[in-house]
Amino acid sequence: MSSWPFPWQIRFLVALTLTVSAALSHAEGPRVLVAEVGARSVDTGLLFDGHLQAVRQSTLSAQASGRILSLSVKAGDQVKAGQVLAVIDDRATQAGVAQAQAGLAQADAGLANAKAHFERTRDLRAQGFVAQAALDTAQAQLKAAQAGVAAARAGQAQSSLAQGFTRLTAPYDGWVLQTHAEAGTLAQPGAPVLTVYAPQPIRAVVQVPASQQGAALRAQRIEVQLPDTDRWVRPARQLALPAADPVSQTVEWRLDLSEADGAAQVPGRQVRVRFVGAADPREKPRLQVPAAALLRRGELTAVYVVVERGGAEPAPGFSLRAVRTGADHGASGVEILAGLKAGDRIALDPVRAGLAGARPAN
Missing domain, CATH: 2.40.420.20 (conserved putative lor/sdh protein from methanococcus maripaludis s2 fold)
Incomplete structure (x- = not known):
């Protein structure tokens, strides 16, 4: 049986279509x-691509040698100032702290003995039982013992500082941008472990060719187009670095966004930056x-x-x-x-x- 409609059905559909079209037209x-x-x-001007950058961004590096025992955060985690983010094996530094404490106790004991010997020698000298040379020797030994205590205390402070280097803490409230190592990795002094940043303030960074730096400096205003929007905003502060990069021959401009404009923005997003000048009367x-x-x-x-x-x-x-x-x-x-x-x-x-x-x- 054929699936095509009957002629009367075709006429009905055509009439219905014409009726709906007429209704819509009116x-x-x-x-x-x-x-x-x-x-x-x-207005004449310049247009460049740039990117967003956190004003406060820090790469935390190891300051002591040792294996990373724990890394308690990952990229995207929120952190608080002073929070411990990573711990490096501190058995060697703990031994150094114990050794420094023992050295300080030994120096204190030596100082007490030198002080008692000096006081006895001073009394005997006053009574004429010992020569002046003996008193001078006892006084020199006392000063040496005092210096030994000072050195032991400095050593204890140094060992405590080295112990603190085995803890990487957040310098401010912010977010973890990237981790550069994992638990179990051998850390070396200066080796980056993780990067953190504060969400505010944030700025746009653009590289202006050195040949166009003069035109950028003469611009009447600078505007930044926020990501995924048609909004062009004025930076709260602007700074052009005083030197050009010798390889790329560009000058870096840093454009700080206001708190309202920088809200919910994240580092790394691409932006457009334009330097707008006055209208050129010679232009059509x-x-x-x-x-x-x-x-x-x-x-x-x-x-x-x-x-x-x-x-x-x-x-x-x-x-x-x-x-x-x-x-x-x-x-x-x-x-x-x-x-x-x-x-x-x-x-x-x-x-x-x-x-x-x-x-x-x-």
């Missing part, structure tokens, strides 16, 4: 604000549209343009038109290289303009 659609495209002078005005008016779908970039729709009662509507964009000038808008001309009216909300029956609101 439905009242949304009203969308529009703006007229015009040519304006644009360029067509610009607001960034929000652009509709991006894969490789397609388009806008909804106001057109007159035909019919018994002509009314303005919207038609999707592909455009080719140029530089993004922030608040000034996005440059249009092709697809529009001065005087065209475009929808400021492309999503609503794409709905059935949408009409200009102004």
Whole structure:
């Protein structure tokens, strides 16, 4: 039996489709604000890619030799200031502490004996039973014993400090960015064990070619585009290092973000940085549209343009038109290289303009 519909079914579907289309064409659609495209002078400037970096970031390294007994954190863990993060085998340093304590006890005993001998010799000298040379010898022995105690105490402090080197602690509240070793690894002085950072403050770092450093210094303002957003923000503080890298021939700029702008940002994310200068009067005005008016779908970039729709009662509507964009000038808008001309009216909300029956609101 054939699966094709009967002729009366085909006529019914066609009539239903025409009825629905007619109803939709007469439905009242949304009203969308529009703006007229015009040519304006644009600010000159530079645009570079940069990345976010924590202002306070520390790589904790071993200061004593030994095997790592425990590593109590991993990348992504939150830590508190003073928290023990890793422990290195401290049996050798414990033996050093015990030896230093024994040496101090021995030096104290020697000092007590030298002091008693000096006091007896002093009394005998006062009575004329010993020569002055004996008293001088006893006094020298007392000073030597005192110096021995001071040396023993310094040794004890040194051994206690070495014992402290077997504990790696967090220098501030923050997060573990990366671990460079595992439990059981042999640690050597200077070998990195883990990296921690504080989430605030955070800054954007960009490498500016040395040949364009002058233009960057003359910029009227500097803006940073936050990751995954269209927002361009001004840094709270900015610093250009006073020297260029001899290999890459770039100058590093550090742009500290405000606490509000840096909230929820993490180091390593890519950002865009632009140095904006004054408009050049020699430059020809360029067509610009607001960034929000652009509709991006894969490789397609388009806008909804106001057109007159035909019919018994002509009314303005919207038609999707592909455009080719140029530089993004922030608040000034996005440059249009092709697809529009001065005087065209475009929808400021492309999503609503794409709905059935949408009409200009102004």
